[in-house]
Amino acid sequence: MHKTGDVLRSSMRAIPWRGAIQKxxxxxxxxxxxxxxxxNCFAANYSCGTASANHCYGQTSWSEQPQYFGAYVDxxxxxxxxxxxxxxxxxxxxxxxxANSQACKAxxxxxxxxxAGYIAQAGEGTQFFWADSRPQNSSTFNxxxxxxxxxxxxxxxxxxxxxxxxxxxxxxxxxYNTSESTLYHGTSVASNxxxxxxxxxxxxxxxxxxxxxSAGNAEYTRNIWAVQALGPEYVFWYQREKxxxxxxxxxxxxxxxxINPSTPPPPEGGEFTTHCCG
Amino acid sequence: xxxxxxxxxxxxxxxxxxxxxxRPQPNEEKIAMKPPQGTPKRPQGxxxxxxxxxxxxxxxxxxxxxxxxxxxxPKNGGDLSQIQVSSLEFLTSKEVSQRLQGEPTGVDDNDKxxxxxxxxxxxxxGPSGQSARFNQAYAAFDAATGxxxxxxxxxxxxxxxx
Numbered sequence: 412m413h414k415t416g417d418v419l420r421s422s423m424r425a426i427p428w429r430g431a432i433q434k435x436x437x438x439x440x441x442x443x444x445x446x447x448x449x450x451n452c453f454a455a456n457y458s459c460g461t462a463s464a465n466h467c468y469g470q471t472s473w474s475e476q477p478q479y480f481g482a483y484v485d486x487x488x489x490x491x492x493x494x495x496x497x498x499x500x501x502x503x504x505x506x507x508x509x510a511n512s513q514a515c516k517a518x519x520x521x522x523x524x525x526x527a528g529y530i531a532q533a534g535e536g537t538q539f540f541w542a543d544s545r546p547q548n549s550s551t552f553n554x555x556x557x558x559x560x561x562x563x564x565x566x567x568x569x570x571x572x573x574x575x576x577x578x579x580x581x582x583x584x585x586x587y588n589t590s591e592s593t594l595y596h597g598t599s600v601a602s603n604x605x606x607x608x609x610x611x612x613x614x615x616x617x618x619x620x621x622x623x624x625s626a627g628n629a630e631y632t633r634n635i636w637a638v639q640a641l642g643p644e645y646v647f648w649y650q651r652e653k654x655x656x657x658x659x660x661x662x663x664x665x666x667x668x669x670i671n672p673s674t675p676p677p678p679e680g681g682e683f684t685t686h687c688c689g
Numbered sequence: 690x691x692x693x694x695x696x697x698x699x700x701x702x703x704x705x706x707x708x709x710x711x712r713p714q715p716n717e718e719k720i721a722m723k724p725p726q727g728t729p730k731r732p733q734g735x736x737x738x739x740x741x742x743x744x745x746x747x748x749x750x751x752x753x754x755x756x757x758x759x760x761x762x763p764k765n766g767g768d769l770s771q772i773q774v775s776s777l778e779f780l781t782s783k784e785v786s787q788r789l790q791g792e793p794t795g796v797d798d799n800d801k802x803x804x805x806x807x808x809x810x811x812x813x814x815g816p817s818g819q820s821a822r823f824n825q826a827y828a829a830f831d832a833a834t835g836x837x838x839x840x841x842x843x844x845x846x847x848x849x850x851x
């Protein structure tokens with residue numbers, strides 16, 4: 412009785428061009444293996460942040476307006492992971508920045524900002540956060556971890572807006588989903604009563620650490636900015652972004668426009684995409 | 690039509706074209722969007738310390754020391770091994786906010802917070818990679834749950850980060 416292997420071997424011997432087929436199969440297998448391993452098997456290594464090395468970014472930034480009173484983005488949550496040995500974190504977020512005001516240029520970072528997004532820290536799940544760098548030289552930087560992020564593929568809304576209903580003005584931060592079953596709120600207050608006057612908006616991904624981080628495609632849509640401070644009517648008055656801004660893609664993270672913001676809506680302000688890290 | 694007239698017409702046409710190109714566009718109308726109207730959730734924070742029910746304090750200084758043996762501050766680029774726990778105080782949220790020069794904690798004024806001061810090397814980075822190094826920081830733990838609510842810098846920055 413023949414074993415199956417013997418039958419196969421005798422069949423192959425009967426085919427005169429079997430050698431060529433075998434070679435092609437081997438090459439195809441090697442190529443397939445390389446492609447598969449490059450996207451799935453090897454943990455990504457990168458140099459994105461020790462105390463002496465800067466973080467990496469996949470982001471775009473706008474700075475053409477004299478003042479941005481606020482910023483807003485719809486951000487779909489991808490799967491995101493930073494294992495316990497990743498040495499840092501990975502996040503998707505939005506920043507509202509003041510690098511012009513005297514009090515901001517004089518703070519510890521040389522600029523003020525308010526940021527909001529979700530973050531995967533080393534060995535932990537993904538969490539919503541907001542933070543500020545205030546126009547003052549003590550207690551300058553504060554980071555708030557507000558709670559676990561929504562399930563993957565949920566579209567969350569991030570809004571930062573100057574509040575003109577109080578004096579001195581403050582910044583209101585909202586993190587929420589459409590049904591508002593997720594709704595977190597924060598307030599950024601300057602102790603000297605001298606609020607920042609934002610001259611830039613960034614959206615995108617920040618990566619810190621050396622290895623193993625990953626993030627699926629994140630889609631940033633409804634990229635809009637507030638044209639005035641929040642007033643008694645409680646309305647976020649806005650215009651959409653209409654140009655690509657200045658794109659930075661440190662590869663990783665990888666960032667690009669998938670729908671140009673100059674395209675008439677929907678979506679308002681185009682669609683920007685980031686992913687990381689292999 | 691002589692050459693001079695043609696030249697003048699071309700010049701005027703060119704000026705008109707340039708002026709047209711730089712004419713300010715009519716202001717785009719602003720659009721209204723309502724911010725969320727619901728009641729915000731109380732911040733949950735990040736799971737951190739175990740609360741000891743019935744004990745004099747929800748958690749102890751040693752609990753905090755043990756926590757920082759294995760957990761760095763979120764977003765801190767400084768070395769975990771250099772973090773030293775200086776103090777633990779149980780304060781109201783309002784008192785913590787006053788310590789932090791007005792920074793709200795997000796919880797009710799009378800809620801208790803375990804306010805921890807730290808020394809070491811703390812490096813935080815801004816939106817375009819600008820870093821600042823500090824040697825004092827704080828961590829605020831929810832006294833009810835032991836969760837880490839917020840962290841931040843104390844004092845002024847140290848030497849610039851290259």
